[in-house]
Amino acid sequence: MSAAVASAGWGNRVRGVWWRAVVALLAVTLLAGVTACGGGADSRGGRGPATATLTDLDPVPVGPEPTPTLPVRVRSFDGGEVTVTDASRIIAVDRYGTLAQIVYALGLGSKLVGRSTSAGFPAVRGVPNVAGGNGSLNVESVLALRPSVFLTDTTSAAPAVREQLRAAGVTVVYFDPQRTMDGVVPQIEAVAGALGVPERGQALAQRTRAEIVAAGAAVPAPQPPLTIAFLYLRSTAITMLAGPGSGADALIAALGARDAGTAAGLKEPFTAITSEAMIGAAPDVLLVMSDGLTSVGGVEGLQKVPGIAQTPAGRSRRVVDMSDAVLLSFGPNTGRVIAALSQAVYGTGQA
Structure with a gap:
């Protein structure tokens, strides 16, 4: 066995021990x-x-408020491509409050100016709600808040609403509405990319992935x-x-x-x-x-x-x-x- 192979094997064993220790600690x-x-x-x-x-x-912010690197051009889940030039006024709306949680955990909570009813965690309860009494998106409320970027999904924004937002010139990025464990980390990275903070997204994704693995390892069978x-x-x-x-x-x-x-x-x-x-x-x-x-x-x-x-x-x-x-x-x-x-x-x- 060559010294390089032996060294690589030893390194892999050390990394394996380290990762198991991290999972146990988490x-x-x-x-x-x-x-x-x-x-x-x-x-x-x-x-x-x-x-x-x-x-x-x-959600626990992964770090202090970051400075977005903009503009960025991203592919929206509705199939289009969107250029985001400003992340100073963010509205985040989806059925379960996921997008607002991600924005907050990225350290951009101070930039959140609108949310959905489902984003009910304490830190954002003072942020205006742009959903109507039946939970549907209120376009007038969205426009009144003058968002620089609107984050939502293809379920929360019905086709008619999408047309209204497009006609009003709102920068909208759509995300996958499906709820899966495999989708948690990609969703975090996609939101971070759209807001011009990809490195912060990678850090939050890594932390979230490690916490999910650790929690799963502790589940009885x-x-x-x-x-x-x-x-x-x-x-x-x-x-x-x-x-x-x-x-x-x-x-x-x-x-x-x-x-x-x-x-x-x-x-x-x-x-x-x-x-x-x-x-x-x-x-x-x-x-x-x-x-x-x-x-x-x-x-x-x-x-x-x-x-x-x-x-x-x-x-x-x-x-x-x-x-x-x-x-x-x-x-x-x-x-x-x-x-x-x-x-x-x-x-x-x-x-």
């Missing part, structure tokens, strides 16, 4: 930054209701795996069971569990709950957003939703809720979200 750090309040637990998951909580809902159902609730008028492509399926997979909706044969991301669907899905755990759970009257009210009481999760009251502001955000908080949910689902006692 796992401890992530678990120290979350709490899970609720009932006791066993190896199959928490008994009774539990709340997965981050000690701080705000009961056999057989738990079956978890994500329910989207907005009063008793809107009760939906998540399935493939919802984003909840990817989050549940990261918890080492089976997505109940997918396992039950659902074909759509969200399907109205029926007794037959819930009983057939037979979830061990119900995962919900905190505001949604409140809207149906808490765990007691949830038991009245068709089919819930007849499931294993309903009978044992095994319900895990988490803040709407972070649960399906798939942004820079993703590693912390997985760690908090893991502790709530598999934890062993009171926070």
Whole structure:
């Protein structure tokens, strides 16, 4: 064996040991930054209701405010190419507040002048909301804020809205609306690139990737795996069971569990709950957003939703809720979200 090969092998072993140590340290750090309040637990998951909580809902900026290098020309997710010349007034709108979280974590929070309702983390609650009462984008509100760049996705901005923004001369960059674990890091890098801070994006992407790996490494692996159902609730008028492509399926997979909706044969991301669907899905755990759970009257009210009481999760009251502001955000908080949910689902006692 040559000295060069031996040296390379030794270097790879050292890097491997270093990376495992980093992952282990991050796992401890992530678990120290979350709490899970609720009932006791066993190896199959928490008994009774539990709340997965981050000690701080705000994304942590990866560094001080950067100075963007502009102009930049980027490819928008709608297929066009956009030149961004100014990032001094940013509006970021999407269904789960992901884009605003990324902007803030890049260190550009002071430049955020508009957001969506879903971007509800404390640091931006004073930033104007440009969504209407039904959650739809309000073009007049957008134009009134005079954005230098508008970040959104192809789901939040309907075709008619896109035409209005184009006609008004707003610089708009569209992003992928899909919620997947594999998409978290590319989305961060794409937003950073559009704002002229690619190096800051690489740093945030690296940190986020390491936190996701560390959180995943700490997830228990009961056999057989738990079956978890994500329910989207907005009063008793809107009760939906998540399935493939919802984003909840990817989050549940990261918890080492089976997505109940997918396992039950659902074909759509969200399907109205029926007794037959819930009983057939037979979830061990119900995962919900905190505001949604409140809207149906808490765990007691949830038991009245068709089919819930007849499931294993309903009978044992095994319900895990988490803040709407972070649960399906798939942004820079993703590693912390997985760690908090893991502790709530598999934890062993009171926070």
